[in-house]
Amino acid sequence: MQRDSIYALPQGQVVDFAFNEAVADVFPDMIRRSVPGYETIIGLLGVIARRYAQPNTQIYDLGCSLGAATLSMASQVRADGVRFVCVDNSVAMTRRCEQILQRHLPMGQFQVECADIQAISLEKASVVVLNFTLQFLKPAERLLMLCKIYEGLLPGGVLILSEKLQFADASEQALLTDIHLEFKRANGYSELEISQKRSALENVLIPDTFEQQVERLQAAGFSQTVKWFQGFNFASLLAVKV
Numbered sequence: 001m002q003r004d005s006i007y008a009l010p011q012g013q014v015v016d017f018a019f020n021e022a023v024a025d026v027f028p029d030m031i032r033r034s035v036p037g038y039e040t041i042i043g044l045l046g047v048i049a050r051r052y053a054q055p056n057t058q059i060y061d062l063g064c065s066l067g068a069a070t071l072s073m074a075s076q077v078r079a080d081g082v083r084f085v086c087v088d089n090s091v092a093m094t095r096r097c098e099q100i101l102q103r104h105l106p107m108g109q110f111q112v113e114c115a116d117i118q119a120i121s122l123e124k125a126s127v128v129v130l131n132f133t134l135q136f137l138k139p140a141e142r143l144l145m146l147c148k149i150y151e152g153l154l155p156g157g158v159l160i161l162s163e164k165l166q167f168a169d170a171s172e173q174a175l176l177t178d179i180h181l182e183f184k185r186a187n188g189y190s191e192l193e194i195s196q197k198r199s200a201l202e203n204v205l206i207p208d209t210f211e212q213q214v215e216r217l218q219a220a221g222f223s224q225t226v227k228w229f230q231g232f233n234f235a236s237l238l239a240v241k242v
């Protein structure tokens with residue numbers, strides 16, 4: 001695995017974060033050292049998918065990056081005739097994702113598409129995964145995305161939604177942000193790396209509060225929403241279409 005040193009040297013002017021070739025090259029290391037609980041979430045979302053996957057349906061991995069969520073689900077799901085549809089709008093990611101999935105899954109069991117997740121249509125979905133992807137859409141566009149997912153889900157289907165959280169309470173926000181910084185330091189990131197990446201993400205990753213997430217899921221039609229994981233300021237929810 002290649003080590004992430006993208007923000008190790010001073011960058012006169014830090015440009016907005018993008019999922020380009022350089023990021024794709026180091027992505028597994030970057031996300032593991034940046035998102036507390038990432039590997040646990042990947043493993044456990046496979047267990048959730050196993051419960052909700054229905055025979056002869058599709059499982060969508062939206063903002064799939066290198067396909068980690070799909071690989072976990074493919075190893076867990078037992079239902080017959082399930083197809084994985086992996087979508088990401090970064091060519092750097094989808095090219096690598098295609099190669100990785102080819103090594104692990106039979107052809108015909110998956111499809112990788114380079115597209116904006118807002119532009120695709122979902123069909124016969126029993127499981128939809130948004131693992132740290134919704135946070136990169138413009139806030140005003142997030143509800144419409146969830147409405148589309150709700151429409152595409154079959155009855156009894158599930159959305160697994162993982163997001164970086166913001167907190168309305170200032171002291172909770174300060175504490176969890178601070179512990180997240182400590183987590184990054186503990187994983188070997190320098191103060192320069194941490195601060196340059198923070199600037200790069202400032203206008204790109206805009207977190208919502210847990211309350212906003214639940215309200216929006218309800219507005220989209222989901223009647224049951226459960227938070228099943230939280231690691232500091234990162235959480236994962238599941239929302240069921242009854």
Ligand SMILES: Nc1ncnc2c1ncn2[C@@H]1O[C@H](C[S@+](CC[C@H]([NH3+])C(=O)[O-])CC(=O)[O-])[C@@H](O)[C@H]1O
Nearest residue numbers: 019063064065068088089090116117131132133136
């Ligand atoms: N509008 C969009 N359309 C399609 N893709 C998008 C869009 N916006 C962002 N992306 C893609 O969403 C992914 C977000 S990373 C997901 C990790 C993965 N789920 C994992 O479980 O390893 C999370 C992170 O890096 O914090 C990137 O690959 C973007 O190109």
Ligand SMILES: O=C(O)C(=O)Cc1ccccc1
Nearest residue numbers: 030031034035164197201205
């Ligand atoms: O690094 C951070 O602070 C994050 O919020 C997570 C992240 C992880 C990988 C790419 C972009 C953002």
